[in-house]
Amino acid sequence: MNLRQLEVFQAVLQTGSMSAAARLLCITPSAVSKAVAHTELQLGYRLFNRTPAGLKPTPEAQVLAVESGSIYRQLDSLQRTARNLATTELGDVRLAAIPSITHEFLPTLLHQHALQHPQVGVEVRTIHQDQMTQALLTRSVDFGLGFFEHPHPQVHSELLVSGRLSLAVARTVWDRAPRAAALAARLAQVPAIRLVGDDPMRQSIDSTAHRLGTPGGPGIQVQTSRLALELVRLGMGWTVVDFLTAIRLDPALIVAVELHDLPPMSLYSYHASQHPPGLHATRMLAMLPALLHQALSPRPRA
Template sequence: MRLRHIEVFQAVMETGSMSGAGRLLHLTQSAVSRVIAHAEGQLGYPLFKRVAGKLVPTTEGLVLFEASAGLFERLESLRQTAHNLKSGLSGQLRVAAIPAICHQFLPDVVAAYHKAYPEVSCEIRTLHKRQIAQALLSREADIGFDFFGTHHPGVEPVPLMRGRLFVMAPSSFGARRKPTMAPLAEIPLIGLVGDDPIATSLAQLGTQLGFQPQVRIRVQTSQMAEELVARKLGWSVVDFLTARKLQPARVKVIDLHPEIECPLNAFFAKNNAPAVQARSFLEIVQAQLKKLK
């Protein structure tokens, strides 16, 4: 049986008549009859018979109906997927991003995306760098966001914006924009643990600042670092997205001299073509980033 045979056959079985199948498939009754007759000719046995004026499936027809039901459901799913890929107006989008991007930037992006594509359901996962690559490769995420690049051979980065790092200091620390970092030597550094890419940059700070920072507390997220800095337990370094959201009454943002770059990237799995939902989400991200420049 061809796929067209199965589609028409299922419609006749569901509606109980040739005319009902025609209405369901937007075909004429004669067109439905021709498809069924052709299927029966290919198979070599009848699928239906007339009993007291009613269309009744044969034993063979009943067996084929049960066997083809699952295939028909998969066909409908395939049709819906194809439609979603074309329109991008429905379906599901799964996003993975590190905490700083999830908390400080993505809420505005998701709001704009939901307004443009209200029928797309979004799933946002807050993950760390290594977990993002795993989520993309296992197809648990369609698109990922992180600072800096990746060395994973199965992940493709898409450069978005070249930002920079900033010092986050207690509110009582000097002026908001201070050209020298020397006073930071007097208070401890709140460092970062795990595979956070900013943690690697912190290792270079000693050379750039002219002193070796003393690390007494290490945390995993810039949100936790902000809370500790606000309590005057030390200073830390944050990305440009986090820096622009900080409240001056709680902590002070200070320029780093010399600057340390903090590039923002999107990521896709190399072997999987990006879904239309992910591509449209990336467009919204790029539009939101233009507002920051």
Template sequence: MQMKQIEVFHAVYSTGSVSNAAKFLHVSQPAVSKVLHRAEDQLGYLLFKRVKGKLVPTDEAHSLFAEVSQVYQQILSLQKKARNLKSGTAGHIRLSVMPALGLNVLPLSIARFLEDHPGVTFDIQTRHYDDMIRSLYEHEIDIGLAFNPDNHVGLARYEFGQGEFVCVHNPESFPKNPDRLGLEELEGKNIISIKDSGPLSDLLFQRILQEGVSTDSAITVQTYYIAKNLVGYGMGMAIVDQLTAQAEGPGKTSFKGFTPPITYAVTGLYAESRPLSNVCQNFLGYLKQVYEELVQPAK
């Protein structure tokens, strides 16, 4: 049976008459009758008999309807899915995110997005920079959210925010309590070191090298959040991104920006060969709005 024949047969069987089926399908009665007769000719048997002026399904029609009904529902589901994909209200988003963005920005963005787009599903992975880039090239993810990413052949970018490095410290570390710090004020300080975390750590290292600042480092960690928490336990100072500095953690800490600021881009990366779906584009808009709301200016 052809698609149109399935649609007409389902409508006539469900509504009980050609006239009702025509109204349901928004077509003329002759059009319904023509499609129904053609289906019966192709099948080689009647689907309905007229008994006392009414259409009565044949045994063959009863047998077919169970299967046809399943197909019909699948067609409706497919049509709905196609409409939702066009409008960006349904779909699946595969994300890889740097840990700092997973603290508050990403969870709140997803929560707000799903309130407006309940038909969307997410697959979220926390990965370091190199693994994220590999996943994009191998099409394991749709979007990679990163700080200050390098330019990569075949990857496009959507910049949705700016951030800056800040120094997280004990409130008594700087008695004069300046609004901002010069990197030279960290000379000889016990700074918790961050193991290579990609372009962001490269940016910081280059700036420290340019300023000729020498610091002591007894502890090296892999994430800015661990470094920030170590500061809370009195283990020294740490230079981290703004989002990590704002996150809750042990102890009492403060954070200050630098003069001049050490800034970085907050960016979504995706493969040029696989343009973003409508639902992914919509989500990036939510992400941008939440980031702008949550990031606190460094003093």
């Protein structure tokens, strides 16, 4: 099968009809029909059977679909790269970020990028750290943003900024203790809101809980720091948050205490080592240092 035959084959697979495949490829239905017939003649077997519900792939076509799917995706990626290189104005960027970055910082980046490059489309995927490898190596995204250096040998990590972790607790819970009380005394009977699974923040929470003598027991474990913070706001316990989240907390509702006994947390950008970001993704990445510096600058007090 040549690339044109592959393109037609995939279009018929996706749409289930010659006419719909023709509209997808911007050619005539007869051209699609001829391409399928020529491919079947070359291969020596049928690819599609006509049914009341439309064209259905034969068992042979289903095997071909699995084998050719990755080739078709690579072809689509090649075409996309070629379009991005053809002009400095049109194109798109696909990025992935962990939830805390997506909710706390990414809107600022997307807003500034849209002002500077209004003709460039942006696709954002919110994923967890353990999903980053697949997204990068399958080229589903151009780059990713996450905390901690990525351990995979085929993923390149670029340090962007570092900051302190903070313990977050509701103002109502914090103010129950005398002002001079130490942190351990203030939170001696306050449970920790932990994160489930292999989230890297879990270790920081567990370490802080051990140091503070936090009560044991099953407690509450959640999947995202955002949900943990909602429980903190309700006075259900304390949790540990990153520096981007800490600076956006309302001090009237939540107290953020920097944890100097824990190592700083670093924000990194990631990309597949064999596939560096293209022009538009590189432009977006170049905006990050200044925006992060601005976001982390001390704000004037009212």
